[in-house]
Amino acid sequence: MVLEYLPVLILMVFALGFAVVTIVMSDMLRPNKPEKVKSSTYECGAPLFTDARGMVSIRFFIISMLFLLFDIEAAFLYPWAINYNVLGLFGFVEIVIFIIILLVGYFYAWRKDALEWE
DSSP states (O other), X not given: OGGGXXXXXXXXXXXXXXXXXXXXXXXXHSOOOOOHHHHSOOSTTSOOSSOTTOOOOXXXXXXXXXXXXXXXXXXXXXXXXXXXXXXHHHHHHHHHHHHHHHHHHHHHHHHTTTTOOO
16 A cells, blocks of 8 residues: 555655755855845835835725625636536526626726726
8 A cells, every 4th residue: 555655755755855956056056245235125126205104095995895896706607607507597597686786886886986096
């Protein structure tokens, strides 16, 4: 029975060996020239204008919640599409009601200009 797991053990040894050899070789072959600029915090190459803990517009949170809402919609549509033949007409009516509810929310957000990024 132990022989059945031998290929898995060999693969794990090779994977671990490859990882260790790669890390050791990169440490030995890379140039080591420490500088103050290299150890500083990287912020897109530009100095900060203000404190990072400043106020954030509420629009950012609204856009992110709407993104999550429609992302979850796609996550619910996928299993329905897989089981479409099993669910039949009842499943079709349920998903149409689900999409209508989401469309009402979408048009409400659109009407309130929640999708504008200004």
